[in-house]
Amino acid sequence: MIAAVATPAAGLDGEVAWHTYLAVDDVDAAAARAAELGGVVSSAPEAVGPPGQPAGRMARIVDPQGAPSRLWQAGTRLGAQVANAPGTWNFSNLLTPDVDAALRFYGPLLGWERTDDLGAGMARVPGYGDHLARTIDPGIHERQEFVPPGFADVVAGILRAAGPARWSVAFAVGDRDASVTAAQRSGATVLATEDGEWSKEATIRDPFGAELVLAQFDPPESFL
Template sequence: MTEHTGQRTYPEGVTSWVDTEQDDVDAAADFYSGLFGWTFSEATPPGVPFRYLVAQLDGRDVGGLGGPQTPTGDGGPEGAARWHTYIAVDDGDAAVRRVEQAGGVVVQPPTAAGEGGRSAVVRDPQGLEVRLWEARRRLGSQVTNVPGAWNFSDLHTDDLASAQQFYGQAFGWDFVDVGFATMIRVPGYGDHLASTVDPGIHERQAGAQVPAGFADAIGWVVPVAPGAEPGWHVTFTVAERDAAAERVERLGGSVVRTGDSDWTRTAVVRDPQGAVFTVSQFLG
């Protein structure tokens, strides 16, 4: 059994980090601080043209926020601001080789991100971008699934077969049709959680009405909504969907649409610089 160190670690193939690129870093930090209660620490040495802030909730890493040192004026609702999802890999060089062998494209080869680790940018055969993270000092998101923290990332695509072939070959993912959706699993992830940060996960889920193998789940494949773009989509947990949506609008963002299920109340929202994400209230 892995010794519990108090730090959350991510096995290879598990989504481990999210960040957003924004033209106006300070304005974005103000928005997400107001929405989620995040605080920020500078993670880029002085004198470089690009800033990177690590967002924290109660002192624990949640995600990242990057952009130019000085706003260029290229942001706004129609700009390129977006949220990115990272997949944990043990060896960035080996991972990008698997990506290419599986039919993907390497946009940025593994590149050092200070002492934190190495990142790479790749595209799957459908042209959808996802990022890789070879952790060193910065292990990944340290708090998840609580209000104000990352919940999960979903792959929005209408080509399930292509996604299964690529991500299965490149990262060892299983795709399970559970009737209402397709679940993405990394086999053994639940055991990893049980031996590190969530010792009761198997017992807790045994009494819950969740799909078999849910402890290994890292996300879902979701059909592309009308008017939306395919790609990786980030969801954050909130205590109350309507209150979060109201805060988004009060802080200068907008609500794209809302939805309700047996388990969640959600809102797809857009921040003031154009990055789209979901806030989700769990009803359990």
């Protein structure tokens, strides 16, 4: 599994968007904690999937700055099992006008920490890299031997940005420019492009109105 595409649930606002799911051990406890921290639980925890073998339990929340997301307690569906390969989920960034306020919510809720030595806006959970090494990515520490300590623990980005707080979802592509061309042929609109030190990205809006980022891994030659 790499992502999900579904029609809006009954009773919701019908917004077309890519949503970020945040893994938790106990969705009922996490939803209650989100409310205590000033967030809104826009739909109560509920089982998702067939009776007797639920894919998981989910709650929809909105953080105190207005950014919606989902809390996910895994059942048979653990989440994205492939990432960073072309065509799969790459990263989720919280874009917010107030980074400190965001951390006052997501820190106590999810155990997130942010340190500038990992790069702008990187949020991490201590021990997450060790978890990946034990489970789905046994070579993560060797592969990241030359990056700053703790980078394997990064789970999301929290970046200062103008406008309302929102989650930005990036998908990996092998060739950003070719992917942009293909997206435009299918009716997408290009909103912005950026050539960074480690990636080439394009923010697009699909024909249905959902925004997403196409991200091509493009490290400096000294890294290769």
